[in-house]
Structures are given as structure tokens and as C-alpha cells.
Amino acid sequence: MPPLELFIGLRYTRAKRRNHFISFISMTSMAGIVLGVWALITVMSIMNGFHKDLRDRILFVVSHITISDFDGYLDDWKSVSDRISSHPQVQAQAPFVLGQGMITKGARVTGALIRGIDADQERAVSEVLNHIVEGDPDALQSGSFGIILGKNLARSLGVSLGEKVTVVAPNGKVTPAGLLPRLKRFTVIGLFEINMYEYDSGIALIHIDDAAKLLSLEDKVTGLRLKLNDVEQARRFRIEISRQLNDEFRVRDWTMEHANFFRALEIEKRVVFIVLLLIIAVAAFNIVSTLVMIVTDKQADVAILRTLGMSPASIMKVFMIQGSIIGVIGILLGGVFGVITSLNVETIIPALENFFDTELFPLDVYVISDFPADMRWADVARVIFAALSMSFLATIYPAWRASKVQPAEALRYE
Numbered sequence: 001m002p003p004l005e006l007f008i009g010l011r012y013t014r015a016k017r018r019n020h021f022i023s024f025i026s027m028t029s030m031a032g033i034v035l036g037v038w039a040l041i042t043v044m045s046i047m048n049g050f051h052k053d054l055r056d057r058i059l060f061v062v063s064h065i066t067i068s069d070f071d072g073y074l075d076d077w078k079s080v081s082d083r084i085s086s087h088p089q090v091q092a093q094a095p096f097v098l099g100q101g102m103i104t105k106g107a108r109v110t111g112a113l114i115r116g117i118d119a120d121q122e123r124a125v126s127e128v129l130n131h132i133v134e135g136d137p138d139a140l141q142s143g144s145f146g147i148i149l150g151k152n153l154a155r156s157l158g159v160s161l162g163e164k165v166t167v168v169a170p171n172g173k174v175t176p177a178g179l180l181p182r183l184k185r186f187t188v189i190g191l192f193e194i195n196m197y198e199y200d201s202g203i204a205l206i207h208i209d210d211a212a213k214l215l216s217l218e219d220k221v222t223g224l225r226l227k228l229n230d231v232e233q234a235r236r237f238r239i240e241i242s243r244q245l246n247d248e249f250r251v252r253d254w255t256m257e258h259a260n261f262f263r264a265l266e267i268e269k270r271v272v273f274i275v276l277l278l279i280i281a282v283a284a285f286n287i288v289s290t291l292v293m294i295v296t297d298k299q300a301d302v303a304i305l306r307t308l309g310m311s312p313a314s315i316m317k318v319f320m321i322q323g324s325i326i327g328v329i330g331i332l333l334g335g336v337f338g339v340i341t342s343l344n345v346e347t348i349i350p351a352l353e354n355f356f357d358t359e360l361f362p363l364d365v366y367v368i369s370d371f372p373a374d375m376r377w378a379d380v381a382r383v384i385f386a387a388l389s390m391s392f393l394a395t396i397y398p399a400w401r402a403s404k405v406q407p408a409e410a411l412r413y414e
Helices: 004-014 020-061 077-084 119-125 151-157 208-215 231-244 259-297 299-307 312-356 377-403 407-411
Strands: 065-068 090-105 108-117 132-135 146-150 164-175 178-192 203-207 223-228 250-253
Touching: 020 259, 020 312, 020 377, 065 231, 077 090, 077 223, 077 231, 090 119, 090 151, 090 208, 108 119, 108 151, 108 208, 119 223, 146 151, 146 164, 151 178, 164 208, 178 208, 203 208, 223 231, 231 250, 259 299, 259 312, 259 377, 299 312, 312 377
Parallel strands: 108 203, 146 178
Antiparallel strands: 065 223, 065 250, 090 108, 090 164, 090 223, 132 178, 146 203, 164 178
């Protein structure tokens, strides 16, 4: 047998009201809560997916930890490699040469980040060579002067496999005629695509020996790239490795490479959560006006219940239950819709783009070209808890008003 307060509260909720305006306000409050919870769960899942996908794509190119000298180049990188190879978290390492330059093809010129790598060692520390869409990365051999371009970079230059491009190094060479730029012809042997516009349009890979010749580095390298067993602990291991090297070198982890960007994402996520939570708050506090009108409409019923011996606390519970039911139904519906949308957003967005015949998230505007989602039950629980709390708080004042109804005053004109 349910408690009397619960029975009456449910009965009031199911009963057809004489005042249709109250019913309309109730449905509006419930719809607002549904939309707010739905939107908040969906947006949080999309932002989680965006953050995770962006991090994974960045780690395709950026190493977990990078070691370089304070003057910009490592003279004896092999000794540095030997000193850190004993660290239990260092899974693999690879030297690299990095420099900025221009790539030209006919009248087309574009700037790019030129990275010199050894294909075999690079595979152990990054995923970029696993995303070759055309060509063979094994053709990247010392002295062959082959180059692997990002797909968007190749498109902007108008080149394809087997064609020649000219790489212009930033450091020139001194001749009797003055300072002349250092040029070298390279053959396009591959194209990679990470689906991240910044990298697909701005990185070119060449062999590390060819890069050293182009940049006049001789036996020097820019630094060492390390792959760790646990990428989430990169900050802690960076400090350990730096101490192991006696702080003689500059040691950076992947979180430092894009620190401001990831910090901005976290701040944006919190702000969006607060803004959408305010939408739920507005809808939840519509319950206040709904219950105030219901209390006014039910004053005679309240007075009769009081004369039959129901306490003010029980009257308060009746209306708190009635208002909470509106919130709970809206929250449950919004939660179900939000979970379904979050689990299928990667299908829904392309369907909307096809239906409206437009690109909702252009590749040249947004950092990544697809639309990921990562629903986390902890976020769903947090949203539902916050919405339930606001819905419950919204019922307190109207229910308190109902408990203060005086039977004699309410029944005077009945």
C-alpha cells in the first residue's frame, strides 16, 4: 500500500484538470526539461568525442615525449638515446630532423613543416606512416630524395605520385653572388591522410639523411621522439626522464605541444555545461508557476484534507511529489533521447547533411573532418542528478504555500 501522500500526488497528476492553461504550462515545463537534458547529454558526448578524437589524431603525428638540446639540435643523439633506453616506460624512440620550408610546383608555392624521419624507426613512435593512402612509405630511402605529402598539401600544389616538387630550405648558402636559397628537387612517393586539416595540409616527410643534407646539419638531429607505455602519464614521466638526463636537455611532452588548445577545450566544455544547465533550470523552475496555479486551484481540496487530519508536512509532500513527477518524466525522456542521439550521432549528422544538401562542418573551418561522439555514463549521471536536484528544489516553495492554506479561509465561500 503506497503512502497516502504518494497516492494523492499521483492521483492529482493523472486527473484531468479543469484549467487547461495549467495543463499547458505543465506540458511546457516537461518539454523544456526533455529538450534541456537531451541537448546537454548530446553536446557533452560530442565534446568528449571531439576531445578524444582530436587527441588521438594529434598523437598520430606528435610524439609522447620529445628531447632536444637548448640550442635547437642534438650533436650526439645516440648517447642520449642510450641514457634513457633503460627507463621502464620508454617503449620506442626515433631521431628526427625538423625545419620549415617552402614547397613549389610550377607557379604554386606553399609553406610546410619538413620532417626528416627514418621510416622503420618512425613506425615505432607514431602512426602517421600507417595512414598512407597512396604510395609506399618503404620507398623513403636515404639518398632517394623522395617526399611524402599530406593529401591536402598535395592537392593545393596540384601534384600526384611520381611528380617532382622543389623544396626551398630556410637557411641559404653563401656564394660570391650573395646569399642564395638552398633548393632540392624531390619526387612525390606517397600521400598520407589523417583527416586533420592542420596536418594534412602542412606536413611533408622526407628521409632523415636527406633532411640533414637539405638543412646542412651533417650528423646532427633536431631531437629524439619517445613513445611511452602509458601516454596518460606523459607529464610525470617527462619529469623523471628530465631528471635522468640531469636537466641537460629540453624535455617536452605531448600535452605541452598543444597546452593552450586543450585548456581551451576544457574551459569550453565547462562553459557549455553551465549554459545548457541554465536551460534545464529555466524549464525546471517553470514547475514553480505550474504548482502555484495548481495550489490555487486545489485550495478547497487542501482545506478538506486538513480538516480530515492531514498535517501541513503531508500536504507539502503531496505537491512536492506532484511537481517532482513532472520533472522525473521529463528527465527520463530527455535522458533516453540524449543517450540514443549520442550513440548514433555519427550516423545522424551525415543524414542531416544529405537531407539539407549542405556541409554542416566544413573541413577547412573545423580541425577534424568527421563528427565523433563519446558518451560517458558518468556525464549522463551528472546531468540527470543536476536536473533532478533543480526539479526537486522548484517544488519546495509552492508545496510550502499549500501547507499554509487555512481550512476556514479556503472553505468560507464553498
